Amino acid sequence: MNRIRLDSDTDFDGWRKAARELVLADVAPADVTWTVAGDEPELFDAPGRAPDAGSFAETAAPFIHPAQSPSPAQTFNVPARFVELAHIAILHRDPQRFAYLYQLLWRLRANPELMQVATDPDVARLQAMAKAVRRDEHKMHAFVRFREIGREPKSRYVAWFEPEHHIVELAAPFFARRFADMEWSILTPDVCAHWDGHAIAITPGVSKAMAPSEDRLEETWLTYYASIFNPARLKTKAMQAEMPKKYWRNLPEAALIKPLIEHAERKAHAMVAAEATAPRKPQRQEPPMTRAEPQADTLAHLREEAQGCHACDLWKDATQTVFGEGPQHATVMLVGEQPGDKEDLAGKPFVGPAGQMLDRALAEAGVDRSKTYVTNAVKHFKFVPRGKIRLHQKPATPEIKACRQWYERELAAVQPLLVVAMGATAAQSVLGRITPINKTRGHLIDRDDGPQVLVTVHPSYLLRLPDAEAKAREYARFVDDLKLVAAHLKKAHAA
Amino acid sequence: MDVQRKLAILADAAKYDASCASSGTEKRDSQGGKGLGSTAPGMGICHSYAPDGRCISLLKVLLTNACAYDCLYCVNRTSSNVPRARFTVDEVVQLTLDFYRRNYIEGLFLSSGIIRSADYTMEQIVEVARRLREEHHFRGYIHLKTIPEADDALIAKAGRYADRLSINIEMPEETSLAQLAPEKNVRAIRRTMGRLRLKLDEATEAKAEARKTPTRAKPPRFAPAGQSTQMIVGADSATDQTILNTSANLYGSYNLKRVYYSAFSPIPDSSRALPLQAPPLVREHRLYQADWLMRFYGFEAGEIIDPAAGMLSLEMDPKLAWALRHRERFPLDVNRASREELLRIPGFGRKAVDRIIDTRRYSAIRAADLAKLHIPRNKALPFIVLPDHRPPTYLLDGARLAERFQPKAQQLGFGF
Numbered sequence: 030m031n032r033i034r035l036d037s038d039t040d041f042d043g044w045r046k047a048a049r050e051l052v053l054a055d056v057a058p059a060d061v062t063w064t065v066a067g068d069e070p071e072l073f074d075a076p077g078r079a080p081d082a083g084s085f086a087e088t089a090a091p092f093i094h095p096a097q098s099p100s101p102a103q104t105f106n107v108p109a110r111f112v113e114l115a116h117i118a119i120l121h122r123d124p125q126r127f128a129y130l131y132q133l134l135w136r137l138r139a140n141p142e143l144m145q146v147a148t149d150p151d152v153a154r155l156q157a158m159a160k161a162v163r164r165d166e167h168k169m170h171a172f173v174r175f176r177e178i179g180r181e182p183k184s185r186y187v188a189w190f191e192p193e194h195h196i197v198e199l200a201a202p203f204f205a206r207r208f209a210d211m212e213w214s215i216l217t218p219d220v221c222a223h224w225d226g227h228a229i230a231i232t233p234g235v236s237k238a239m240a241p242s243e244d245r246l247e248e249t250w251l252t253y254y255a256s257i258f259n260p261a262r263l264k265t266k267a268m269q270a271e272m273p274k275k276y277w278r279n280l281p282e283a284a285l286i287k288p289l290i291e292h293a294e295r296k297a298h299a300m301v302a303a304e305a306t307a308p309r310k311p312q313r314q315e316p317p318m319t320r321a322e323p324q325a326d327t328l329a330h331l332r333e334e335a336q337g338c339h340a341c342d343l344w345k346d347a348t349q350t351v352f353g354e355g356p357q358h359a360t361v362m363l364v365g366e367q368p369g370d371k372e373d374l375a376g377k378p379f380v381g382p383a384g385q386m387l388d389r390a391l392a393e394a395g396v397d398r399s400k401t402y403v404t405n406a407v408k409h410f411k412f413v414p415r416g417k418i419r420l421h422q423k424p425a426t427p428e429i430k431a432c433r434q435w436y437e438r439e440l441a442a443v444q445p446l447l448v449v450a451m452g453a454t455a456a457q458s459v460l461g462r463i464t465p466i467n468k469t470r471g472h473l474i475d476r477d478d479g480p481q482v483l484v485t486v487h488p489s490y491l492l493r494l495p496d497a498e499a500k501a502r503e504y505a506r507f508v509d510d511l512k513l514v515a516a517h518l519k520k521a522h523a524a
Numbered sequence: 525m526d527v528q529r530k531l532a533i534l535a536d537a538a539k540y541d542a543s544c545a546s547s548g549t550e551k552r553d554s555q556g557g558k559g560l561g562s563t564a565p566g567m568g569i570c571h572s573y574a575p576d577g578r579c580i581s582l583l584k585v586l587l588t589n590a591c592a593y594d595c596l597y598c599v600n601r602t603s604s605n606v607p608r609a610r611f612t613v614d615e616v617v618q619l620t621l622d623f624y625r626r627n628y629i630e631g632l633f634l635s636s637g638i639i640r641s642a643d644y645t646m647e648q649i650v651e652v653a654r655r656l657r658e659e660h661h662f663r664g665y666i667h668l669k670t671i672p673e674a675d676d677a678l679i680a681k682a683g684r685y686a687d688r689l690s691i692n693i694e695m696p697e698e699t700s701l702a703q704l705a706p707e708k709n710v711r712a713i714r715r716t717m718g719r720l721r722l723k724l725d726e727a728t729e730a731k732a733e734a735r736k737t738p739t740r741a742k743p744p745r746f747a748p749a750g751q752s753t754q755m756i757v758g759a760d761s762a763t764d765q766t767i768l769n770t771s772a773n774l775y776g777s778y779n780l781k782r783v784y785y786s787a788f789s790p791i792p793d794s795s796r797a798l799p800l801q802a803p804p805l806v807r808e809h810r811l812y813q814a815d816w817l818m819r820f821y822g823f824e825a826g827e828i829i830d831p832a833a834g835m836l837s838l839e840m841d842p843k844l845a846w847a848l849r850h851r852e853r854f855p856l857d858v859n860r861a862s863r864e865e866l867l868r869i870p871g872f873g874r875k876a877v878d879r880i881i882d883t884r885r886y887s888a889i890r891a892a893d894l895a896k897l898h899i900p901r902n903k904a905l906p907f908i909v910l911p912d913h914r915p916p917t918y919l920l921d922g923a924r925l926a927e928r929f930q931p932k933a934q935q936l937g938f939g940f
């Protein structure tokens with residue numbers, strides 16, 4: 030029987046050293062007992078808790094301290110997952126934790142993928158232990174309550190906490206990172222952690238009497254605790270699941286829980302019973318209803334009016350109406366299909382990837398975008414939500430028809446010489462009928478009832494082309510189409 | 525009025541806002557520098573729990589509960605007779621620091637009634653955050669309520685100091701907001717959410733750029749914990765389906781971190797225009813479960829609820845209810861099914877699914893393993909096949925299956 034004595038409850042290095050030697054010496058888990066310096070009598074008092082209780086009495090072998098035996102040069106590999114788990118599980122208060130870890134380590138040598146088998150009893154047990162340790166650590170981060178001694182700037186903050194497992198050294202760095210500019214101590218029955226602004230010091234445990242019992246801010250905190258609680262929705266089980274009673278002793282606000290619960294029902298009743306008050310008459314002055322004489326639509330008016338358009342259902346899910354933009358009397362009006370995701374968020378047409386593509390093509394063709402009026406045939410983004418993204422949907426004919434009023438009124442307000450319809454939806458709106466792009470594309474269409482029209486593709490069509498070659502070819506064609514616009518403008522301005 | 529009295533009023537005024545989380549922000553601490561505080565990225569820390577079961581993570585207060593608006597569901601509306609108070613900027617700053625030093629809180633969640641103008645109110649809120657960050661080098665968590673229609677420069681500033689920004693959508697349907705909160709405008713709220721999303725996206729892109737060229741100056745930060753919103757449930761007649769559709773739309777459109785559902789709660793001095801009823805807490809809970817299914821389990825808003833009902837079942841969780849309506853998809857072989865399928869089995873959580881996928885490569889999952897994976901047997905067994913278990917076909921096909929999961933009303937009752 031090998032009897033290993035570790036330096037402390039959290040002596041991971043000692044455990045690792047001993048465990049490594051034991052494995053290399055081929056010592057089976059049943060032939061090892063583990064103790065912590067100072068704890069031995071307790072272990073012997075409770076033989077029922079030892080895995081092989083009988084062997085304790087029989088063997089009189091001396092305790093081995095891991096540092097005493099010469100370290101063999103040999104090492105062996107264990108999965109990183111095991112080391113991570115061991116670091117945490119070893120902090121569990123169960124006296125058998127060292128033995129459980131050794132048992133798993135032993136089995137890992139023959140079966141290295143064991144760590145992936147969550148259903149293995151040894152793995153599951155240690156994982157449950159690690160989970161309990163992590164939870165206790167998390168609760169310590171949450172439930173430590175510092176009390177101030179002295180007053181700023183010379184104050185010191187001291188807390189009393191009773192951890193369930195050996196987590197003080199694990200949890201202390203969190204407080205050092207968080208309260209770096211404070212001098213603090215966390216006192217516990219096991220060990221205490223202290224921070225002086227530079228380093229963490231660990232000292233032996235103390236009794237609760239050593240900790241301060243009050244703080245000048247505690248009453249304010251209790252006021253907050255009582256006020257933020259909604260008596261109309263008592264859910265004490267949910268509270269206790271997250272804040273188990275074992276922590277209440279050291280939480281000042283826990284003293285309020287009972288009275289708050291007792292008064293909650295009464296308060297909620299009183300609230301419901303109280304006479305309701307009548308809603309206030311609206312005090313805001315409605316703007317005077319002197320609608321100006323019907324006048325020619327200016328773009329500003331139109332934009333304003335279109336914000337509230339409900340002519341089809343597309344407004345409902347979209348963020349806002351994306352109205353056209355550009356100088357009131359632009360010579361060229363560019364009409365796209367409908368706003369996309371970016372345009373919907375920004376409230377401006379052609380600011381997304383398709384817009385950037387358009388900008389580039391316009392520049393290459395020699396057309397100044399700032400001198401054009403840019404709009405869309407349909408003014409609201411149509412989409413279906415898919416998780417975190419919105420999938421663009423093609424507007425349907427009724428929507429195109431419903432939205433056409435805005436295009437027509439924009440057209441009347443801007444009075445351009447040339448309208449460029451980009452994509453099928455735009456062509457349908459501009460020409461007033463479903464128009465295959467390929468047939469009409471790339472030449473100026475004269476119209477008696479309005480400006481000339483040029484049909485071309487939508488820049489987002491170029492974005493969607495899969496291969497680079499097709500992309501380059503189609504992009505060049507698009508620029509060629511826009512060059513027609515430039516030429517046309519030059520002619521128009523010369524005339 | 526002393527600070528404690530003000531705190532009583534202004535915390536009371538803030539308690540109907542369901543959001544509390546201090547999660548999802550960047551990693552920060554005060555070690556090696558001047559200042560105070562750190563953040564816990566990933567999961568935030570709940571420092572206490574109130575008897576209403578809700579976590580206390582942040583100092584959640586209003587700067588003032590005076591408000592020019594008259595939203596009927598709100599305790600702070602202008603026609604309400606509650607006592608009013610107003611914190612000074614310094615008082616909130618000091619209270620935050622004092623509470624933080626004692627480890628009562630993770631940071632501040634500041635909201636306000638609308639006073640004077642949207643811009644004035646937003647300015648005050650931002651000033652608290654600015655002072656905490658710039659004058660006190662506070663590195664804890666800050667959540668600011670954004671006032672819709674506030675100036676773009678103020679919003680940008682808010683995002684520089686805050687971890688999270690939020691604007692409450694308030695009602696699942698535009699029509700009910702128009703009725704209950706005549707001065708609020710869903711369109712303005714959505715426009716502001718859209719603006720926030722653009723700024724959040726920009727910050728993300730800038731960060732990705734900066735990572736590629738590490739020599740460049742650090743990009744300006746903008747609300748690293750993103751934006752969230754709250755919807756009040758039960759003050760209007762919207763169905764759960766409407767609520768989930770609205771949420772799906774908001775998640776997709778504005779990339780929200782969270783939609784919080786807040787069961788409409790009777791408020792002191794409430795308006796005659798509203799029903800006075802106990803808050804539908806179970807309904808709220810089911811909505812959170814359904815929301816979870818959308819965000820982490822691959823469910824679409826349109827498939828969670830029985831189309832005939834339009835409402836989530838109050839008796840059973842939404843995944844179980846879904847499985848009972850889609851028995852043709854079951855039983856699934858746990859040792860074979862894809863991750864997507866496993867996630868749809870009642871009782872199978874995300875962590876359990878991860879462990880199953882890991883484990884089954886080496887060792888088949890058997891019925892006795894369910895407990896180790898923290899999977900409730902009763903709930904799961906009718907829907908799964910294991911090497912040592914196959915549910916009898918009459919069970920999946922029969923009418924009795926649903927009954928198994930109905931709560932035994934007479935025996936259970938509600939504890940008083």
Ligand code: SF4
Binds near residue numbers: 340407409428
């Ligand atoms: S898409 Fe056009 S017609 Fe439909 S609501 Fe929007 S602006 Fe009105």
